[in-house]
Amino acid sequence: MESPAVEISDLVKRYGRTTAIDGLTLGAARGAVTAILGPNGAGKTSTIEICEGFRKADGGTVRVLGLDPSRPELRARVGVMPQAGGVPPAARCGEWLRLMSRFHAHPLDPAALLERLGLSEHARTPYRRMSGGQQQRVSLAASVIGRPELVFLDEPTAGLDPQARHACWELVGDLRAAGVSVVLTTHHMDEAEKLSDRVVIIDRGRVVADGTPASLTGAERQLRFRARPGLALDELLTALPSGSAAKESPSGHYIIEGQVVPELLATVTTWCAAEGVTADDLSIERRTLEDVFLELTGRELR
Amino acid sequence: MTTLDLTPAPGAAPLSRMVLAQTGAEIRATLRNGEQLLLTLIIPVLLLVGFSAAPLVNVGGGSRVDFVTPGVLALAVMSTAFTGQAIATGFERRYGVLKRLGATPLSRTGLMLAKTLAVVAVEALQIAILCVVALVLGWSPTGSPFAAALLLLLGTAAFSGLGLLMAGTLRAEATLAGANLVYLVLLGCGGVVFPLSVFPDSVEPALRLLPISALTGGLRSVLTSGAGLPLGAVLVLVAWAALTLGLASRTFRWE
Numbered sequence: 164m165e166s167p168a169v170e171i172s173d174l175v176k177r178y179g180r181t182t183a184i185d186g187l188t189l190g191a192a193r194g195a196v197t198a199i200l201g202p203n204g205a206g207k208t209s210t211i212e213i214c215e216g217f218r219k220a221d222g223g224t225v226r227v228l229g230l231d232p233s234r235p236e237l238r239a240r241v242g243v244m245p246q247a248g249g250v251p252p253a254a255r256c257g258e259w260l261r262l263m264s265r266f267h268a269h270p271l272d273p274a275a276l277l278e279r280l281g282l283s284e285h286a287r288t289p290y291r292r293m294s295g296g297q298q299q300r301v302s303l304a305a306s307v308i309g310r311p312e313l314v315f316l317d318e319p320t321a322g323l324d325p326q327a328r329h330a331c332w333e334l335v336g337d338l339r340a341a342g343v344s345v346v347l348t349t350h351h352m353d354e355a356e357k358l359s360d361r362v363v364i365i366d367r368g369r370v371v372a373d374g375t376p377a378s379l380t381g382a383e384r385q386l387r388f389r390a391r392p393g394l395a396l397d398e399l400l401t402a403l404p405s406g407s408a409a410k411e412s413p414s415g416h417y418i419i420e421g422q423v424v425p426e427l428l429a430t431v432t433t434w435c436a437a438e439g440v441t442a443d444d445l446s447i448e449r450r451t452l453e454d455v456f457l458e459l460t461g462r463e464l465r
Numbered sequence: 466m467t468t469l470d471l472t473p474a475p476g477a478a479p480l481s482r483m484v485l486a487q488t489g490a491e492i493r494a495t496l497r498n499g500e501q502l503l504l505t506l507i508i509p510v511l512l513l514v515g516f517s518a519a520p521l522v523n524v525g526g527g528s529r530v531d532f533v534t535p536g537v538l539a540l541a542v543m544s545t546a547f548t549g550q551a552i553a554t555g556f557e558r559r560y561g562v563l564k565r566l567g568a569t570p571l572s573r574t575g576l577m578l579a580k581t582l583a584v585v586a587v588e589a590l591q592i593a594i595l596c597v598v599a600l601v602l603g604w605s606p607t608g609s610p611f612a613a614a615l616l617l618l619l620g621t622a623a624f625s626g627l628g629l630l631m632a633g634t635l636r637a638e639a640t641l642a643g644a645n646l647v648y649l650v651l652l653g654c655g656g657v658v659f660p661l662s663v664f665p666d667s668v669e670p671a672l673r674l675l676p677i678s679a680l681t682g683g684l685r686s687v688l689t690s691g692a693g694l695p696l697g698a699v700l701v702l703v704a705w706a707a708l709t710l711g712l713a714s715r716t717f718r719w720e
Contacts, residue, residue, distance in 0.1 A: 215568055217720070239477040239570040249565030251557065253494060265486035266569045268476030271469055279469055309570075310474040341471035 166229030168193045168313045168344035169214055175222030176209050176368075183209045185368035186223070191361070196335060196345040198359035200352070200452075202460050206368040207348040208246060211317050214346070215243050228313060239267065242311035244302050246318050250290045256301045257286030260308060267309035276304045280330055295322040303331060307338065314338065316347040320354060332358055352453040356380075362452065366460045380450045386419040386431060388442035399434045403427065423447050477570030484579045487571060491583035495549060504648070505544045505591055510598055513537040516658045517602045523660075527689065534599040534606070535684035536657040539620060541591040543677055546584050546621045548648045551628035554580070555640030558632060564720040573719075584621060592617070607691035613684055615694065619702035620680040626709025627676070633717030656681040676705040 169191040176184040184206045191197035201207050212218045213225055216232040225232055228240060250259055257277060264270035277283050280300045285293060290301065299322060306314050319335070320328045335358050338345055349355055355362050356376045364372040364379075372379055392415040399419075400409055407421030419431055428447070435442050477483070495501050516522065517530035557563050566576055596604075627647075631640045651657075654664070655677030661669050672678050683698025 217564060217567070235572065238568060240473075240475040241568075243565070243568040245561060245565060248561035250560070251494065251562050252560060253497065254490070258490070258493070262486055262490045263569065266478055266483050266571050268478055269474040271471075275469055305565075307471065309476075310471065312473040312475055337469070338471050341473070343471060343473055 165193060166226065167191060168195075168228060169197070169346055170226040170229075171210070171214070171223065173223035174210065174213065174220055174225060176206070176213065176218065177221050183368055184213075184220075187365065187369055188223075189363050189365075189370055189373065191344060191346050193344050194339065194342050195360040196339050196347070196358050197361045197363065198355035199346065199348045199363050199365060200350075200355050200456060201348075201365040205365045205460075207365065208317055210365070211315050211346070211348060215241070215315055239309060240312045242306035242309060242314035244306035244314070244316045244319055246321070250298070250301060250305075252291035253289050255287050255289055256282060256293065256297075259290065259301065260304055263305045263308050269310055271308050271310060273304075273308065276308060279334070280304055281327070296324055296327045299323055300327060300331070303334065307334070307343075311343065313344040313346070316345065318348055318350070320349065320351060328354075352451060352456060356452045364456060364459055371459045372455065376452060377449075379455050380452055381455075383420070384423045384447055384449055386423055386428065386445070386447050388417050388431075388435075388445040389415055390417060390435070390440045390442055391415065394438060394440065399431070402430050402434060417442075480572075480575055483571045484575050484582070487566075487576060487579035488582040488586070491553075491579060492586055494553065495545075495583065495587050498553075501549050501553070504548055505541065505587065506594065509537045509541045509544065509591065509595060512540065512658055513595060513598055514602065517599070517604075522658060522663075528603065528605075530599055530602045530604045531606075531689050532660070532685070533658055534595070534604045535688045536681045537595055537599075538592060538617070539655070539677060539680040539684055540652060540657045541595055542588055542617055542620045542680065543624050543651060544648065545587050545591065546624035547628040548644045549587075549628075550580065550584055550625060551632045551644040552641050554629060554632035555635065555637040555644075558718070558720060559637035561720065567719060581621075581625065584625060585618075588617070588621065606688045608687035608689075609693070612687045612694040616680060616683045616687065616698060616702070619699060619706060620676065623676040623680075623702045623705035623709060626706055626711075626713050629717060630709050630713040633713055633719075651675060651677040654678075656685075674701055676702060679705075 167190050172188045174184050174187040187206065187210060199207050199210065209218065213220050214227050214232055216237065227237055230237055257273065260273040260276065264273050277286055280303065282297060282300055285297060290298060293301065299319065303316065303319055306316065320331050323331060335345055359376065362374065362376050362379055363370055392411065394411070396409045396411065400407065403409065404421060404427065407419060407427070409417065409419045411417050419427065421427060432442065513533055516533045567573065628644065631643055635643060654672055655675050657677065661672055661678060664672060673682065679698040679701035683695045686692040686695045
């Protein structure tokens with residue numbers, strides 16, 4: 164049987180006295196997009212860098228395409244996009260991609276890749292003169308140029324404008340369609356929800372949730388609206404069927420949870436009318452991944 | 466929009482293609498870098514012309530250009546193999562380039578091979594230019610060109626080891642400052658344009674053990690005096706090369 168793209172069990176990584184990864188276990192299937200989510204310092208980059216062979220684990224086992232990450236034959240089979248840097252500041256981006264392509268047996272055409280990522284005009288621009296978003300795209304291009312089986316993308320859309328972000332998403336979608344396994348880290352919940360087959364949320368070096376975006380957000384729906392902050396929800400609660408919950412989070416954003424049936428909607432709108440409130444953006448939807456994320460990892464700043 | 470065939474087709478290119486591609490990139494980066502060119506070409510040419518034309522130092526009899534040229538050839542090797550390579554590699558480490566290259570099929574051995582080839586290619590260019598300038602100034606070399614080439618290669622190994630030792634252990638800024646400082650000190654005390662005899666007798670023997678003095682002294686004895694391969698100089702250079710390359714390979718940090 165073909166081994167999974169990535170298989171991590173009981174991974175431990177320490178930096179001095181800090182334990183960055185504390186018994187982390189996760190797997191990424193072949194041909195799927197797996198997103199690793201987590202607050203800053205959760206251990207995302209450390210995990211990815213151990214998979215890429217850049218760092219050594221202090222405990223546990225890691226297998227990439229069934230092999231130890233230090234195996235040299237993986238270098239040709241795995242594409243890597245680091246979180247930042249990795250390109251000489253004076254190198255022209257077209258030259259850099261051509262150089263990267265020469266390391267591989269059946270590379271993509273660098274010019275076609277530049278065009279695809281909207282960088283054709285900048286082929287002769289030195290890396291240091293490019294905007295942050297353009298630099299990110301050069302890095303992304305370099306990660307796929309060797310036609311790898313698996314790519315690791317560490318925050319691929321950080322600092323990208325909306326157009327570039329969509330171009331990146333599209334490329335990830337095409338990679339998946341072509342049968343490439345993708346493991347990416349991100350802070351953007353919408354990105355994880357849209358792109359990935361599987362989401363792994365990690366916090367303090369451990370997995371706190373793992374599943375498809377739909378299974379994590381659950382089947383339960385909720386009613387949301389915006390209105391002026393500080394409405395008296397107690398009154399509403401008495402009117403709602405038992406088992407319902409209502410909260411204001413964050414300020415001015417109201418969420419009603421419970422059996423979302425027509426009566427619930429009627430009760431809420433009647434109450435709003437009585438309060439003299441117009442509910443903006445009234446909608447019935449599932450919990451978002453962001454709700455799940457904040458529930459699991461807390462709201463405090465790290 | 467162009468369609469790209471992203472279907473996996475992984476595979477490393479043949480080692481020779483990877484190494485040549487990386488060598489080309491390294492040479493281009495060196496020749497495009499203004500500060501690097503100042504150090505590797507402009508300063509050696511100016512020293513060669515200046516010290517050959519004007520009676521700035523007492524070279525004890527013989528022709529000034531015959532004395533200065535071997536020193537400037539040694540300086541050219543030091544500027545590329547040591548100063549240039551140390552600074553470039555130090556910043557590649559700092560910008561994560563070495564780490565990124567480590568994630569490609571190009572092995573570390575391949576990368577080191579490419580760096581060495583690039584250094585040798587740039588040196589060949591420097592030496593060609595300096596020889597032409599020296600010949601125009603009336604340089605009349607004697608001795609075996611093979612002995613001179615061997616000394617230049619040993620010097621390259623010793624200076625590369627020293628440069629990589631700094632680049633792989635110090636911060637990039639410290640390497641930048643340190644490599645320039647060492648360049649200046651060795652330029653002054655290594656017999657490049659001033660003969661070692663200008664120094665007091667108490668320090669002269671110690672100065673003779675510097676890699677730059679071994680290289681300038683060795684090249685002078687071959688090219689100016691027509692002597693055979695100078696074993697003393699060869700020994701000093703081999704010892705420096707073994708020591709610095711050995712230490713560098715143990716201590717080099719790739720990120």
